[in-house]
Amino acid sequence: MxxxxxxxxxxxxxxxxxxxxxxxxxxxxxxxxxxxxxxxxxxxxxxxxxxxxxxxxxxxxxxxxxxxxxxxxxxxxxxxxxxxxxxxxxxxxxxxxxxxxxxxxxxxxxxxxxxxxxxxxxxxxxxxxxxxxxxxxxxxxxxxxxxxxxxxxxxxxxxxxxxxxxxxxxxxxxxxxxxxxxxxxxxxxxxxxxxxxxxxxxxxxxxxxxxxxxxLPVKENKVKMRERRLSYIYVRHGGMTALRRRPAGDIWQGLWEPLLVEDAPPPDLGCPLTLLASGVKHVLTHRILLADFYLAEPAVRPVLPPDYVWIKEREIGNYALPRLVEKLFKQFTLL
Ligand code: SF4
The missing domain is CATH 1.10.340.30 (Hypothetical protein; domain 2)
Known part of the structure; x- marks a missing residue:
C-alpha cells in the first residue's frame, strides 16, 4: 500500500x-x-x-x-x-x-x-x-x-x-x-x-x-520513579483552618494545601495529632507520593510559617486543591 x-x-x-x-x-x-x-x-x-x-x-x-x-x-x-x-x-x-x-x-x-x-x-x-x-x-x-x-x-x-x-x-x-x-x-x-x-x-x-x-511501538527504558513522603496536617481552630499556596518550581504550583511537612517529623502544635490516614499513594509523572494525613485541634491558634493563611473551614471549596489533598479532604468530609 x-x-x-x-x-x-x-x-x-x-x-x-x-x-x-x-x-x-x-x-x-x-x-x-x-x-x-x-x-x-x-x-x-x-x-x-x-x-x-x-x-x-x-x-x-x-x-x-x-x-x-x-x-x-x-x-x-x-x-x-x-x-x-x-x-x-x-x-x-x-x-x-x-x-x-x-x-x-x-x-x-x-x-x-x-x-x-x-x-x-x-x-x-x-x-x-x-x-x-x-x-x-x-x-x-x-x-x-x-x-x-x-x-x-x-x-x-x-x-x-x-x-x-x-x-x-x-x-x-x-x-x-x-x-x-x-x-x-x-x-x-x-x-x-x-x-x-x-x-x-x-x-x-x-x-x-x-x-x-x-x-510496537518501542520505547527506550523509562525514567526511574522518585518517591516523596509528605505529611499533611489539617489544623482546626475556631472554625478556621490554615492553607498555603504552593510556590513555583515544584509540583502543584499555585494550588492550595494544608500544613505540610516533608521528610521531617510533624511540628509541635500544642496538642496531640490524630493520624487519619497513613501512606496514601498518589502517582504523578516521574514521582510517587506517599502521604500521611493528620488532624490537629489546638486550643490556642498556633503560629505557622508566614506563607500559611487562616481561612474559614466552610470556604475550603473556594480554593483549588491538588487532587491528593482533595481526595483526603473528601474522605474525611472536610470538603
Ligand atoms: S496493528 Fe493496527 S494497523 Fe495493523 S492491522 Fe492491526 S489495527 Fe490495523
Whole structure:
C-alpha cells in the first residue's frame, strides 16, 4: 500500500467511524485548542465533560484571558497536570494581546505551552495548515503499519515518525487526516487489543504480518520513579483552618494545601495529632507520593510559617486543591 493508499483508506475509515466530538466541524480555534489541552493527559469522556464546563464558563478566549488564575485552576481541579491550565491561561492573554489566534504554526508555537503537536492539531483543524499532529496514537499506528522499531522517545524516533506522518498528510485535508489518525489509534489500533481482523489497512500492516503488533511501538527504558513522603496536617481552630499556596518550581504550583511537612517529623502544635490516614499513594509523572494525613485541634491558634493563611473551614471549596489533598479532604468530609 503506497502512502496515498494508506491516507485514502484512513480518510474513508474516518468518514464511517470517526468520533463525533462537540469541538469538531465548527472551525473554532479556541474550542479546538481547549479540547486539545484538556485531552493531552485525560480520557475522552472525562475530558469532554471538562470541555463543556470550560466552554460554558469561558465561551471565548477573551473570557479566559480576563479570568483570574485561581478561577481557572478551580475549574481545572481534578484533571491534574496543572501547568497545562496555567499555560493555557497565559496563552489566552497572549492571544488577546495579539488581537486573535495566530494563523501559522510558528505563531501558534510561540504561545505558552503550545508545542509541535498542539500547534499542528489546532493549525490543521482550525485553519487547514498542512502540519501533521503526531501524538501517541499516531506513533503506534505508524510504528505498526510500517514496522518501525526506532524508539519513539528518542530524537531519531521523533524525527522518523514526524517525517513519515508529514509525508502521508494530504495537503487539502490535513485537519481531517490528523483527526482520522487520532481516532484510528484511539479506537481501532489500540495499545492492547487492536481490531486487526476488521482493519482497513490490515493487508499491508507490517506488524500484523510479522506477528509483532503488541511489541510496537518501542520505547527506550523509562525514567526511574522518585518517591516523596509528605505529611499533611489539617489544623482546626475556631472554625478556621490554615492553607498555603504552593510556590513555583515544584509540583502543584499555585494550588492550595494544608500544613505540610516533608521528610521531617510533624511540628509541635500544642496538642496531640490524630493520624487519619497513613501512606496514601498518589502517582504523578516521574514521582510517587506517599502521604500521611493528620488532624490537629489546638486550643490556642498556633503560629505557622508566614506563607500559611487562616481561612474559614466552610470556604475550603473556594480554593483549588491538588487532587491528593482533595481526595483526603473528601474522605474525611472536610470538603
Ligand atoms: S492491522 Fe492491526 S496493528 Fe495493523 S494497523 Fe490495523 S489495527 Fe493496527
Amino acid at each position: 503506497s502512502g496515498t493508499e494508506f491516507t485514502v483508506a484512513l480518510l474513508r475509515w474516518f468518514a464511517q467511524y470517526g468520533r463525533e466530538l462537540p469541538w469538531r466541524g465548527i472551525g473554532d480555534a479556541y474550542a479546538i485548542w481547549v479540547s486539545e489541552v484538556i485531552l493531552q493527559q485525560t480520557r475522552i469522556d472525562q475530558g469532554t465533560a471538562y470541555w463543556y464546563r470550560f466552554m460554558e464558563r469561558f465561551p471565548t478566549v477573551q473570557h479566559l484571558a480576563a479570568a483570574s488564575e485561581d478561577e481557572v485552576l478551580r475549574l481545572w481541579q481534578g484533571l491534574g497536570y496543572y501547568s497545562r491550565a496555567r499555560n493555557m491561561h497565559a496563552a489566552a492573554r497572549q492571544i488577546v494581546e495579539q488581537g486573535g489566534f495566530p494563523h501559522s504554526i510558528q505563531g501558534l508555537k510561540a504561545l505558552k505551552g503550545v508545542g509541535d503537536y498542539t500547534a499542528a492539531a489546532v493549525g490543521s483543524m482550525a485553519f487547514g495548515l498542512p502540519a501533521a499532529a503526531v501524538d501517541g496514537n499516531v506513533y503506534r499506528v505508524l510504528a505498526r503499519h510500517y514496522g518501525i522499531d526506532v524508539p519513539i522517545n528518542t530524537t531519531r524516533g521523533k524525527h522518523t515518525f514526524e517525517a513519515l506522518a508529514q509525508e502521508l498528510l494530504p495537503r487539502d485535508a490535513a485537519g481531517t487526516f490528523n483527526q482520522a489518525m487520532m481516532d484510528f489509534g484511539a479506537t481501532w489500533c489500540t495499545p492492547r487489543s487492536p481490531r486487526c481482523q476488521d482493519c482497513p489497512v490490515a493487508p499491508t500492516c507490517d506488524a500484523l504480518h510479522t506477528g509483532c503488533v503488541l511489541e
